Amino acid sequence: MSLHKLTLRELSDTFGKGEVTAAEIVRAYTLRINQVEPKVKAYISQVKEAAMAQAEALDQKLKGWRRTMPLMGMPLAIKDNICTQGVLTTCASRMLATFVPPYDATAIARLRGQSYLLLGKTNLDEFAMGSSTENSAFGPSRNPWNLGAVPGGSSGGSAAAVAADECVVALGSDTGGSIRQPAACCGVVGLKPTYGRVSRYGLVAFASSLDQIGPITKDVADAAMLLNVIAGHDAWDSTSANLPVPDYTKALKKKDVKKLRIGVPREYFAEGLDPEVEQAVMAAVEELKTLGGEIKDVALPTTDAAVATYYLIATAEASSNLARYDGVKYGLRSKQSHTLLEMYMKTRQEGFGPEVKRRIMLGTYALSAGYYDAYYAKAQAARTLIRRDFEAAFREVDLIVTPVMPTPAFKLGEKSEDPLQMYLSDIYTISVNLAGNPAISIPCGFSKAGLPIGLQLIGRPFEEETVLRGAYAYEQATDWHKKRSAVR
């Protein structure tokens, strides 16, 4: 039995029955990581020794007793912008290359509460700003399906690690598609929960009103299992919702979408959509119809304003969120500086990469006196319209189905010189962040070149159950999720 090929549910069952020890799990994953990581480069830092020590301690403690919690002994990869106490958290930035947080993110604390095992921290676009993981200060990750292609971004390391069996499941973060888009690129499942469903405490902020932590997994059931652990109110995050958390695995009982009304927004099937992607997504829509769904056309008329709105709001918030990296307290401080102003300027010059600088400048401009009303305020007004679009559409339907990305994963370097082209690869995902709704990306086919294609299912706020039910029904009726990348 190759442990690394199992899903979370399978591995958790096996461990629970005592058929395998935590140390054996870590050993299997260590082997797998050693084998494929040099090609995939999913991780920024690995903590396999610490994981082994924890595994052995756990085995000692259990001594033949059965495990009681679903994530106990499970080997996870965590995106490197989620704080892990005592473990380097770099955000793929030179600025935080040596930063070790003295606290856990709330999502991590909940995993730790179940005795999960941390294998390492995964690569991302610096501070989660990007769609290809090429903006990492530590070099790009590769797509396990084709090492010449990007794994998507910004959670490219987490998606690649799951796709290459370098962890059983992973956490990512999604500000404009950063979980869903790399999941689509790597042929795995990525779930962005409703804004407020998962605490943001300890997630290094990119854009506070959009950021959300979520699972990246091999299948829908695993996403539900992982969401069960990380979801819920947190007194340390005022924006986290004080609502009860259902058992998401119960949403998977039905294997159909009978009585569900499923909307297809025509705005998402316009110019710029690759025909192969369109075909795969339309075939998925047909499949959902076969499974009992009632397919309807819906309108999301403000879709064309989404990219501009997003890049004003996200950058404005980022310009403020990233002000704390000033060389005073932690992280990088330029050695070339003699005055305060010099320290600020040189530290930020040396510490941030070009995309981060670009966004800080954009955001600073959007908030500046004399420009605020024309940019930031207008973007907030547009955001309200986008949210209303979704509210109106969700009065007609229970789920909305769209592509995740206009094309399959592109080649490394193909768009890295053209920020605008890069920004457009998020065109189908960012509206969901602006509106705050939950959405999932699941595999729905392959291009002729053999790269995965993703299907996005969007639900009403806090109706992750419906999203999971639709995704699970589709997954059970198809085989896409069973296909594994050839990397070895």
Added chain:
Amino acid sequence: MNNAGQAYEVVIGLEVHAQLLTKSKMFCACGADFGLPANTQTCPVCLGMPGTLPVINRTAVEMAVRAGLALNCAIRSKNRFARKNYFYPDLPKGYQISQYEAPICENGVVEVAVGDSRKPIRVRRAHLEEDAGKNVHDGDNRAVSLVDLNRAGTPLLEIVTEPDMRSADEVVAYLKMLRDILMYLDVCDGNMEQGSLRCEPNLSLRPVGQQAFGTKVELKNINSFKFVKDAIEYEIKRQTKVLNGGGKIQQETRLWNVDKGVTATMRSKEEAHDYRYFPDPDLVPLDLAQDWIDALRMALPELPEARQKRFVTDYGLPDYDAGVLTTSKALADYFEACVTLHNQPKTVSNWVMGELLRELNNAGCSAASSPVSPERLVSLLQLVDKGTISLKVARDIFPELYASGKSPEQIVQAKGLTQVSDEGALEKVIGEVMAKNPAQVAQYRSGKDTVLGFFVGQVMKASGGKANPGKVNELLKKKLAG
């Protein structure tokens, strides 16, 4: 152009930062105490570490609402926090969480006494924000600056007036009134030297009769009532001189230099920051329940003005006494505690305003921590009432009562100051005095009554001040009559 001789009117508005007396900081669980070793009162949240988030301190919100109500403000039930962005080493996040477009309190007014009349000062807004830390430059190594973040994140209420004041005295009167109110509410300790109450006046001049405001200058670094007055008066003179010399006032921020007694440019308008305020996405807007606000309004303590009026009507005190006694909540509480034990308001008032306040002021002490408790003061007054000691003795021993911590009875006993009312003893002294002064006895007996005063004085002196003056009078008349 020379404008020598032109008369100007000064127009002043005031920004006051009051540190709220919460146990913990504005957005984290750290304590908010003063004077701890550097950076011992910090946590990842107030250090601005990556990924940490603020959570609003409910008590600070409550204090802001109570202060707002006391200043007759409208409370904005839907208010929210904004980020004020600027770089400074004592500002860990690179922005200060403050309130901008939607402050918690708006449109208030307080009346201050100016000479014999009362003048309304409008409060434009009062909003919540977090304090910054402190940069320390005077270490052993001059090349290094240090940052202490103990104060970073402590809650402040910034209270901004309209430009309604017209003299340094009006500013001082308003500031004293504001400080009293905040201290009455227990929301601020009012300590200007330690910086728990900081004031920044903005000031402009205009020719008398002109409607339009002149160019405004902001003054900073003022940490006592005296400096408020000094700085404003200096600035009025400076600006008058500039204008009369045909010059123009620059819009700028100026620092008060205590040592030199002058103001000097800190930064000009061109150097002013663009703070890029925007709503803080980490905090959901506050939505205060009207019931809760109403309950806070009902529970407001009696404020200085109302208490002063009550002291006049309930205790029959003169306006002056009532004014002095209500300058601080502690003093007024002290007075009322005494009156509860000893129902002679005017006598108590004389003692509290006289002997007690003199000692407290000398020691720089508040009535709340007076070493002479209301019980002790009252027992002293009762010794006088019972005739055990004379009023003079009571006054004489008060400094010792204040300094020693002994009870009045102990002091009187130890010093043998008990008043002599025994007729036999007094008659003996009177006999001696009369024997020494036969000429004055003859004068009295020939009808010159005024000599009685002379005899009283001599008898009191001979008894070491312990003789009961009433008894002395009575016995002297009898003896002198022959």
